[in-house]
Amino acid sequence: xxxxxxxxxxxxxxxxxxxxxxxxxxxxxxxxxxxxxxxxxxxxxxxxxxxxxxxxxxxxxxxxxxxxxxxxxxxxxxxxxxxxxxxxxxxxxxxxxxxxxxxxxxxxxxxxxxxxxxxxxxxxxxxxxxxxxxxxxxxxxxxxxxxxxxxxxxxxxxxxxxxxxxxxxxxxxxxxxxxxxxxxxxxxxxxxxxxxxxxxxxxxxxxxxxxxxxxxxxxxxxxxxxxxxxxxxxxxxxxxxxxxxxxxxxxxxxxxxxxxxxxxxxxxxxxxxxxxxxxxxxxxxxxxxxxxxxxxxxxxxxxxxxxxxxxxxxxxxxxxxxxxxxxxxxxxxxxxxxxxxxxxxxxxxxxxxxxxxxxxxxxxxxxxxxxxxxxxxxxxxxxxxxxxxxxxxxxxxxxxxxxxxxxxxxxxxxxxxxxxxxxxxxxxxxxxxxxxxxxxxxxxxxxxxxxxxxxxxxxxxxxxxxxxxxxxxxxxxxxxxxxxxxxxxxxxxxxxxxxxxxxxxxxxxxxxxxxxxxxxxxxxxxxxxxxxxxxxxxxxxxxxxxxxxxxxxxxxxxxxxxxxxxxxxxxx
Amino acid sequence: xxxxxxxxxxxxxxxxxxxxxxxxxxxxxxxxxxxxxxxxxxxxxxxxxxxxxxxxxxxxxxxxxxxxxxxxxxxxxxxxxxxxxxxxxxxxxxxxxxxxxxxxxxxxxxxxxxxxxxxxxxx
Numbered sequence: 001x002x003x004x005x006x007x008x009x010x011x012x013x014x015x016x017x018x019x020x021x022x023x024x025x026x027x028x029x030x031x032x033x034x035x036x037x038x039x040x041x042x043x044x045x046x047x048x049x050x051x052x053x054x055x056x057x058x059x060x061x062x063x064x065x066x067x068x069x070x071x072x073x074x075x076x077x078x079x080x081x082x083x084x085x086x087x088x089x090x091x092x093x094x095x096x097x098x099x100x101x102x103x104x105x106x107x108x109x110x111x112x113x114x115x116x117x118x119x120x121x122x123x124x125x126x127x128x129x130x131x132x133x134x135x136x137x138x139x140x141x142x143x144x145x146x147x148x149x150x151x152x153x154x155x156x157x158x159x160x161x162x163x164x165x166x167x168x169x170x171x172x173x174x175x176x177x178x179x180x181x182x183x184x185x186x187x188x189x190x191x192x193x194x195x196x197x198x199x200x201x202x203x204x205x206x207x208x209x210x211x212x213x214x215x216x217x218x219x220x221x222x223x224x225x226x227x228x229x230x231x232x233x234x235x236x237x238x239x240x241x242x243x244x245x246x247x248x249x250x251x252x253x254x255x256x257x258x259x260x261x262x263x264x265x266x267x268x269x270x271x272x273x274x275x276x277x278x279x280x281x282x283x284x285x286x287x288x289x290x291x292x293x294x295x296x297x298x299x300x301x302x303x304x305x306x307x308x309x310x311x312x313x314x315x316x317x318x319x320x321x322x323x324x325x326x327x328x329x330x331x332x333x334x335x336x337x338x339x340x341x342x343x344x345x346x347x348x349x350x351x352x353x354x355x356x357x358x359x360x361x362x363x364x365x366x367x368x369x370x371x372x373x374x375x376x377x378x379x380x381x382x383x384x385x386x387x388x389x390x391x392x393x394x395x396x397x398x399x400x401x402x403x404x405x406x407x408x409x410x411x412x413x414x415x416x417x418x419x420x421x422x423x424x425x426x427x428x429x430x431x432x433x434x435x436x437x438x439x440x441x442x443x444x445x446x447x448x449x450x451x452x453x454x455x456x457x458x459x460x461x462x463x464x465x466x467x468x469x470x471x472x473x474x475x476x477x478x479x480x481x482x483x484x485x486x487x488x489x490x491x492x493x494x495x496x497x498x499x500x501x502x503x504x505x506x507x508x509x510x511x512x513x514x515x516x517x518x519x520x521x522x523x524x525x526x527x528x529x530x531x532x533x534x535x536x537x538x539x540x541x542x543x544x545x546x547x548x549x550x551x552x553x554x555x556x557x558x559x560x561x562x563x564x565x566x567x568x569x570x571x572x
Numbered sequence: 573x574x575x576x577x578x579x580x581x582x583x584x585x586x587x588x589x590x591x592x593x594x595x596x597x598x599x600x601x602x603x604x605x606x607x608x609x610x611x612x613x614x615x616x617x618x619x620x621x622x623x624x625x626x627x628x629x630x631x632x633x634x635x636x637x638x639x640x641x642x643x644x645x646x647x648x649x650x651x652x653x654x655x656x657x658x659x660x661x662x663x664x665x666x667x668x669x670x671x672x673x674x675x676x677x678x679x680x681x682x683x684x685x686x687x688x689x690x691x692x693x694x695x
């Protein structure tokens with residue numbers, strides 16, 4: 001395993017700048033220059049004044065002498081002016097021009113030009129000193145800017161990759177896009193990703209830049225490892241492998257150098273892809289012809305890439321697992337529904353014989369069958385019919401859960417529907433010594449699935465009859481209330497305990513307070529009522545006083561089309 | 573007095589229907605599967621066929637389809653007799669040309685009235 005020290009990126013920002021030409025050797029200090037000038041002027045002035053004073057004191061003044069004196073004074077004045085001019089030129093050369101140069105250099109720097117360097121030949125030493133500081137500052141700024149640009153680029157690339165990773169749970173797609181992004185970001189010749197073979201993941205991808213063309217070459221799963229990956233190592237080592245120049249790696253033996261040469265790989269950078277505690281694959285970027293000194297920030301970037309791909313892999317695995325489970329559940333659910341349909345069909349055959357022969361016996365063998373036997377046959381027949389209801393309910397439920405129970409809407413005459421349900425219940429009503437009343441508003445019409453509503457009402461009536469003791473009364477009523485058609489079944493039966501009322505419409509509900517075990521069914525009747533009414537965007541409710549009776553009320557949209565379309569709008 | 577052909581793999585159901593039909597004065601022929609029915613029905617030329625749907629081998633729907641395709645049995649009244657309770661199944665039966673569709677379990681009394689209705693076409 002090669003181990004290579006990652007070189008620190010050196011500050012190279014100023015290398016290509018114009019070199020500075022600041023020479024301090026023979027630059028006069030500004031202070032000395034000024035002091036010398038001042039001394040000179042002061043000396044000359046002192047000398048001139050002294051001379052004038054001597055002339056004035058020692059020599060008696062005459063007109064001609066006075067004239068000579070004035071001439072001397074004028075001469076002195078001119079000398080002073082010339083000296084002052086010389087001095088100002090000198091200071092202008094040493095101070096003012098360098099300051100102007102500095103000023104324009106600073107203006108350029110402020111406007112963002114970091115390619116500036118200050119040259120102050122012949123300027124005062126202090127100013128040259130300032131100039132050098134400015135140059136140092138500019139170099140530092142330029143270096144920081146390069147670092148910042150690199151950092152921004154890294155961030156952008158990482159964000160881009162992160163977006164790729166999070167945009168899709170399709171690992172194939174993520175990996176293919178990732179090699180592209182990484183290849184562009186690192187400006188390399190090749191990028192390889194190889195994920196370890198797994199039950200769920202068998203994936204490899206390669207990206208290559210050929211003559212500036214970007215192409216994706218997905219590698220078939222199960223293929224041999226790419227020789228480069230093989231060479232650079234697919235181990236559980238969780239650190240980076242950096243090869244700056246395969247021809248010149250001290251740690252490589254001849255064999256390894258030859259192998260890299262045969263692959264046409266000069267420089268490479270490998271980072272492991274880690275999921276949880278395990279190495280799940282490798283990410284390799286490589287150069288074909290150029291050697292390359294991988295910088296620390298490039299290695300860090302590569303680490304970020306590997307981490308993102310690891311994350312994508314993690315997500316994809318979790319998603320695949322979830323999908324697999326959901327599919328398994330769906331299959332299970334389907335087979336359950338198929339089983340229920342099959343069972344209900346298979347049970348209908350034998351029931352045909354049971355109920356058919358009972359009818360033959362009770363109809364036609366009147367003389368041969370005793371009264372006692374006739375009562376027994378009655379029990380067999382009722383049990384057979386209960387079984388049939390149970391089977392129908394099971395089938396209906398399996399269809400509801402399989403989602404094949406959409407109501408087929410058509411106009412329904414409410415009165416004839418209620419009468420049919422009443423007729424069907426007549427036998428049981430007579431057996432239970434009950435009274436059945438129909439209380440119908442004339443001319444009511446529903447837009448509904450007739451068979452489903454009939455079944456719902458039938459279930460409610462069957463329940464009412466079942467739980468009402470002999471001598472009781474069951475009433476089916478139908479009326480219009482605003483836009484709704486209200487179908488209600490009222491009985492004077494045992495009622496429902498208040499603590500059980502909330503569970504009435506749940507699947508397999510079975511009253512614990514009901515007296516006789518034999519009156520209990522599978523607990524599907526009311527559940528089916530609720531499903532049917534919900535399917536019609538209606539509502540069903542129950543009011544009951546324990547021991548006194550119950551009323552079950554279905555409210556169905558009368559003008560169904562409008563309600564349906566309203567529901568659709570609300571849902572969208 | 574008509575010749576009725578029963579096709580059903582369940583002997584108990586066959587016996588039940590046969591008993592009732594004979595009692596009502598009809599002659600009865602039986603087949604226990606679709607293959608036999610396809611051979612015997614065109615040969616016997618009954619006035620009505622009671623045809624079960626779920627049978628091993630050729631299903632009742634297939635038998636129905638082939639009888640309808642045959643010129644001899646094209647107009648023959650056929651009542652499907654089935655435990656397939658779903659509406660879609662009934663619809664399929666009617667689409668394939670069944671005259672009626674009776675769901676198992678059935679009342680033998682009601683079956684007889686359905687048979688009579690087919691034998692004496694209304695109008």
